[in-house]
Amino acid sequence: MSKEVAAQFDELAALYEDMASWPFRHDIETPSVIAALGDLHGLDVLDFGCGSGLYSRLLKRSGARSVVGYDLADGMLGYARRRAEKEGLDIEFVSELQPRFAGRFDVVLSVYVLPYATSVRELGEMCGALAGLLRPGGRLVALPIHPDYQPDPDYYQAYGFRLIPDDDHDRPPRSDGARIRLELCHGRYQASVHAWYWSRATLEAALREAGMTDLVWRDPSTASDPAAAAPLLRAYLDRPHAALILARKA
Template sequence: MTDQFATLGQEYDQTQELPFVQYLEMPGVLPVIGDVTGLSVLDVGCGSGLYTRLLKRRGARRVVGLDRSAGMVDHAREQERRDPIGAEYVLRDASDTAGLGTFDLVFGAYVLPYAATFGHLAEMCRGLADALTPSGRLVTLVANEDFSDEPGWYSPYGLGLRSRNGRGDGAPLVLTVSAGDSGFSVEAYHWREETYARALRGAGFTAPEWSDMAPSEEGVQRYGAEHWQAYLSRPHARIVSCTKA
């Protein structure tokens, strides 16, 4: 499988500076995650370790970042060497969590959309469930099935999202991110909410709960409420949370 993230470590780091991430994504995701003090957390699809480090600094007892990109894991480990906070990183697919121990919380930012087939999606969901303690929680971000295909819709937020072949399950998606003076594009796959729910329930999770992100008060003050309206009307991603039954 081609590692489309292999050389994107620096660019991926720059995404944390995007106003979208600072004022919309994080303020939307962190309240759903809740207090992680003393918890063990697995950050699946950790990329360069943005949320891995953040959750460790917010009081998690143990945090492990997992990613199938060797380039991303190497970059995240280098970050840990330069600024040690006690985060661990492993090179694996989300479907392979055996031997890592069990966790109170599994978080995944945009990891499930990289499943190219329903079979792989189901395997990933089973891997996430296997990593959780009984009644452990999964919180993850996935592409919104009702995202806007209109050119430029998400450009005010440094994003772009388009479908290559309609909106059916498994249709390729292209996500573009513009961060600072650089940018990158990666390919993921479209799945309907009912398909995600079927894969999650099949893996032993409760029925998923869906929620949308909202800008922080600081984000509204800095950019104005109108700036966020286009995104809020057709978000490119949604938050899904569920519990291991």
């Protein structure tokens, strides 16, 4: 992610913290991520694209030996540091990773970072950076935009956001490199950022080129029977806007 793309998040820390309580994140996304991460006790973990530090704090509370949060948005990092200090959590937040952290981590978590690669080349560089931070055998858990997300802009409005095709080249919304405007519209919050869509094949190719193996895709899910979920959440589970990719460094 470029510094220019990251700058769009500088003023959104409070909003991103509030989003943790929104039903699709609280009841679906966060439990799915924690389940995918598995047992973190005694492990060194990186939150790549940590934003406000929400997942960094969860990682530390889940028993990780050390947690580093990385982000390029200064506003996000400032908030993350203040919040962790207030809660007495020993987490290091940084805006630079190489060469200090090369090959240091057992697990890298990357939530909503791959969608901010603006080109195939940048996507490859990003995947290479993620792989370079892992020890051999280390694990990656990433959340891109779901390859089969619902392109109807209004489909996700009930969950507090809209995904709107926003491409100057008039490409179909689910084509590689198509730009998407993410509008956050929940309660008093109104904000907009841009992301980029990448297909399953392109994401897998970039990760394998970076040296990642054992790729597994998962849809986010509830801890209980999806059929027992509230009707609003069942609609999200039918067409989630994000997927989980699990991979391992060779």
